[in-house]
Amino acid sequence: MPCTEQEDLWFPDGNVVIRVGERLCRVYKGFLVEHSPVLADMFSFTQPGDAETVEGLPLMAFPDDPDDVMHWLKSMLLPGYFEVYPHEIGGPKLLAVLRLSHKYDVAYLRQRALRHLDADFPSDVDSWKPSSKERRRDACRSIELIIASYFCAKEIGSLWLLPGMLHNAHCSGCTRRLGKWKGSYLAWALPMSSRHGGWKYTPAALSASSRQKLLLPIVTSPSSVSENGLCCAGGLPTS
Numbered sequence: 001m002p003c004t005e006q007e008d009l010w011f012p013d014g015n016v017v018i019r020v021g022e023r024l025c026r027v028y029k030g031f032l033v034e035h036s037p038v039l040a041d042m043f044s045f046t047q048p049g050d051a052e053t054v055e056g057l058p059l060m061a062f063p064d065d066p067d068d069v070m071h072w073l074k075s076m077l078l079p080g081y082f083e084v085y086p087h088e089i090g091g092p093k094l095l096a097v098l099r100l101s102h103k104y105d106v107a108y109l110r111q112r113a114l115r116h117l118d119a120d121f122p123s124d125v126d127s128w129k130p131s132s133k134e135r136r137r138d139a140c141r142s143i144e145l146i147i148a149s150y151f152c153a154k155e156i157g158s159l160w161l162l163p164g165m166l167h168n169a170h171c172s173g174c175t176r177r178l179g180k181w182k183g184s185y186l187a188w189a190l191p192m193s194s195r196h197g198g199w200k201y202t203p204a205a206l207s208a209s210s211r212q213k214l215l216l217p218i219v220t221s222p223s224s225v226s227e228n229g230l231c232c233a234g235g236l237p238t239s
Contacts, residue, residue: 009073016043017054018073021066024054025073035076038104064103068096075101075109085115091145095152102156114158117149121164143169 006023014026033040042060052059062069071093075082082089082097098113100106146169153161 017057017059019059019061020069027077036104036106068100071096072100084112085119089116095148099152121161121168123160123164
C-alpha cells in the first residue's frame with residue numbers, strides 16, 4: 001500500500017520526511033533537533049548513498065507505534081494540539097506524548113505531560129478528599145487506562161505517581177465494575193514491590209498495614225508519605 005501525505009504535517013518547505021505507518025510527514029529537521037538531543041544525534045549520522053528519499057529529501061521512520069508517533073509529532077509541530085494543564089487531554093494522546101518525549105528527551109513536552117498526569121493521579125492525600133478546594137479530574141475513564149498510566153509512569157521513572165494510580169483504581173469503582181479485579185488488582189503492581197521489598201502476593205494472608213507497606217518501595221515523593229511513614233495511597237482492600 002503506497003504511503004499518503006499527512007495533510008496537517010506536510011509543510012512545503014520542510015527538509016525531512018518521516019514515515020509514520022502508511023503516512024508521510026514533511027517536517028523541519030532543525031526544529032526537531034533543537035528540541036530533542038536524541039534526534040540531534042540520530043540526524044548527525046551520515047546516510048548511505050542508497051538511502052531512501054522522498055522528493056529528494058531524506059526519509060526516516062521511528063520504531064515506535066505509529067499512532068503514538070503521530071500524537072507526538074503533532075504535539076511538537078501543531079500549536080494547540082497538546083495544550084498545557086488544565087486543558088483536557090485524552091488518555092492515549094497523553095501517554096503517547098509522555099512516553100516518546102521521555103524516550104527522545106523532549107524536556108518541555110515531558111514536563112507538560114507529567115503535569116497533566118499528576119493532576120489525574122495526585123500524590124497528596126488532600127487532593128483526593130471530596131472537600132478539596134481544587135476538585136481533581138475524573139481519571140477513571142477505564143481500568144485499562146489506569147493500568148496503562150501505571151506502566152508508563154514506571155517506564156519513565158515517575159514513581160511518585162504510582163500510589164495515586166493504585167488509590168484511583170480501588171476507590172473510583174473500577175474494581176467493583178470488574179469483579180475479577182476485586183481484591184486482586186494489586187497483582188499488576190506487585191512485581192516491582194517484590195523485587196525491591198521482598199514481598200509476595202498473598203492477599204488472604206496480608207493485613208491492611210502490610211498491604212500499605214507493599215507500596216513503600218515505589219514511593220519517591222515526600223508528599224506521598226504520611227506522618228507515620230505509611231504510604232498515603234489509601235483505599236486498599238481489606239480482604
